[in-house]
Amino acid sequence: MSDTLVSVEHLTKFYGDHLAVDGVTFGVRTGEMVSIVGPSGAGKTTALRIVAGLLEPTSGSVTIGGVRVTGPPPDVAVVFQDYSRSLLPWLTVLGNVTLPLRAKGLSRTAARTAALDALAAVGLDGTARRRPRELSGGMQQRVAIARALAYRPKLLVMDEPFASVDAQTRMDLEDLILPLRQEYAVTIMLVTHDIDEAVYLSDRIVVLSPAPSTVLRVIDVDLPLPRSQTATKELPGFARLRHEVLDLVRARTD
Ligand SMILES: Nc1ncnc2c1ncn2[C@@H]1O[C@H](COP(=O)(O)OP(=O)(O)OP(=O)(O)O)[C@@H](O)[C@H]1O
Numbered sequence: 436m437s438d439t440l441v442s443v444e445h446l447t448k449f450y451g452d453h454l455a456v457d458g459v460t461f462g463v464r465t466g467e468m469v470s471i472v473g474p475s476g477a478g479k480t481t482a483l484r485i486v487a488g489l490l491e492p493t494s495g496s497v498t499i500g501g502v503r504v505t506g507p508p509p510d511v512a513v514v515f516q517d518y519s520r521s522l523l524p525w526l527t528v529l530g531n532v533t534l535p536l537r538a539k540g541l542s543r544t545a546a547r548t549a550a551l552d553a554l555a556a557v558g559l560d561g562t563a564r565r566r567p568r569e570l571s572g573g574m575q576q577r578v579a580i581a582r583a584l585a586y587r588p589k590l591l592v593m594d595e596p597f598a599s600v601d602a603q604t605r606m607d608l609e610d611l612i613l614p615l616r617q618e619y620a621v622t623i624m625l626v627t628h629d630i631d632e633a634v635y636l637s638d639r640i641v642v643l644s645p646a647p648s649t650v651l652r653v654i655d656v657d658l659p660l661p662r663s664q665t666a667t668k669e670l671p672g673f674a675r676l677r678h679e680v681l682d683l684v685r686a687r688t689d
Pocket residue numbers: 450453455473474475476477478479480481482628646
């Protein structure tokens with residue numbers, strides 16, 4: 436747990452004249468789940484896209500496993516909020532999950548086995564032959580998560596992955612991700628607006644200031660594992676952490 440997988444160093448991003456990110460530095464250790472929170476427009480998505488190699492920083496650097504990111508790295512998978520745009524509607528569920536595996540060089544049989552395992556792991560047995568549009572929003576997001584995990588990434592980057600589903604489904608997806616982290620031995624970076632979600636899921640939380648964003652604080656979440664939507668959220672430690680993060684995020688937006 437102690438070695439650093441992701442190093443974000445002095446990251447700065449201008450959009451034209453607009454300074455969005457101003458010298459953001461933090462690290463993510465192997466096996467950790469780290470959330471990035473901050474007020475709207477703080478540059479959370481910008482920072483995450485730079486980590487995933489989807490956007491170039493103006494200055495500063497990101498390294499993953501000691502290798503500098505200059506484009507989408509082969510061992511990083513991404514899950515976005517908008518599952519309806521990330522899944523290919525003309526492919527079956529199985530086709531969607533196997534596509535990146537085939538591109539990675541897995542044989543048809545190996546890709547199919549990995550995809551079916553991942554679909555089972557997210558509770559989607561029996562959906563392989565269906566099309567994304569035949570599934571509910573929560574199920575489609577599970578397909579996107581299965582696709583990311585089947586790929587066996589070192590790092591899973593998620594931008595508001597649970598924001599487009601109802602509250603109950605959101606909790607189900609949060610509880611799905613927690614054990615899958617261990618099962619797939621994956622390090623996770625998550626952007627979320629939801630402070631309860633950040634505290635519930637994370638090992639550490641990076642709190643960004645409003646744009647131009649800097650790191651206000653990195654908070655250790657010392658809540659016991661396994662976590663539970665009821666028991667964990669009733670702990671005094673949960674309330675204390677929630678309070679601390681909320682104060683930081685809100686103080687700067689008033
Ligand atoms: N492509 C772009 N061109 C110009 N400005 C942009 C672009 N993308 C983002 N910005 C600006 O950069 C700042 C940071 O945006 P970003 O989306 O990274 O923030 P965020 O914290 O993820 O926001 P939110 O919480 O609202 O999703 C904002 O002021 C935004 O308007």
